[in-house]
Amino acid sequence: MQSPVFEVSLSGGFGIILPPHIIKPFLDKGQKRVKVEASFEEKSISFHGAIQKRGDRHFMMFGKNNQKALGVFPNDYFQLQFFEDDSKYGVEISEELEAVLLSDYDAYQIFESFTKGKKRGIIYMISRYTVSQTRIDKSILLCENLKKGIRDNRDLLKSF
Structure with missing residues (x-):
C-alpha cells in the first residue's frame, strides 16, 4: 500500500499536519507507523514515522535532522509519500x-x-x-x- 505524493509544510516547528484522505487507508488497516519518502527540490530522504493524533487532527513529527537533511525551512512546502511499513520493529535495524x-x-x-x-x-x-x-x-x-x-x-x- 502507498499513498499518492502530497504537499505539506511544517507546523509548529517540528510537526506536519497530515491530510485525512491520505492517512485514512493506513489507519483503516491499523497501521500507525509508515515508511516516508520526503522530497524538496533536488533532495530526498526516507525514514520511518508515526501517525499521531492530537484533537481532531493527525500529524507526524519531522525533526531538525530531517529538516536539515532535506534542506527545508518553516515556510517551505515539500512533498511526502507514505508506504506500508512492513519492517519487524517499525524502523530499520542495523x-x-x-x-x-x-x-x-x-x-x-x-x-x-x-x-x-x-x-x-x-x-x-x-x-x-x-x-x-x-x-x-x-x-x-x-x-x-x-x-x-x-x-x-x-x-x-x-x-x-
Whole structure:
C-alpha cells in the first residue's frame, strides 16, 4: 500500500499536519507507523514515522535532522509519500545489532520481551553510531547488560 505524493509544510516547528484522505487507508488497516519518502527540490530522504493524533487532527513529527537533511525551512512546502511499513520493529535495524542479537539467544529473548517503543528506542541508540565496529561493540555491550538485568535505557550502553 502507498499513498499518492502530497504537499505539506511544517507546523509548529517540528510537526506536519497530515491530510485525512491520505492517512485514512493506513489507519483503516491499523497501521500507525509508515515508511516516508520526503522530497524538496533536488533532495530526498526516507525514514520511518508515526501517525499521531492530537484533537481532531493527525500529524507526524519531522525533526531538525530531517529538516536539515532535506534542506527545508518553516515556510517551505515539500512533498511526502507514505508506504506500508512492513519492517519487524517499525524502523530499520542495523545489520550489526541484528547479528549480535541473533547470536545471543538469551539477550534476544529479553529484547523481544520489550514493548515495540522500547525496542525502537534501543535500535535508535545503536544506529546513531556511524562506524560499523562501534555498532558491533555497543550491541555486544547492550546484550551483556540485558543479561545482567539492566533495563534503564540510560544504562544499557554503559560498562559496569
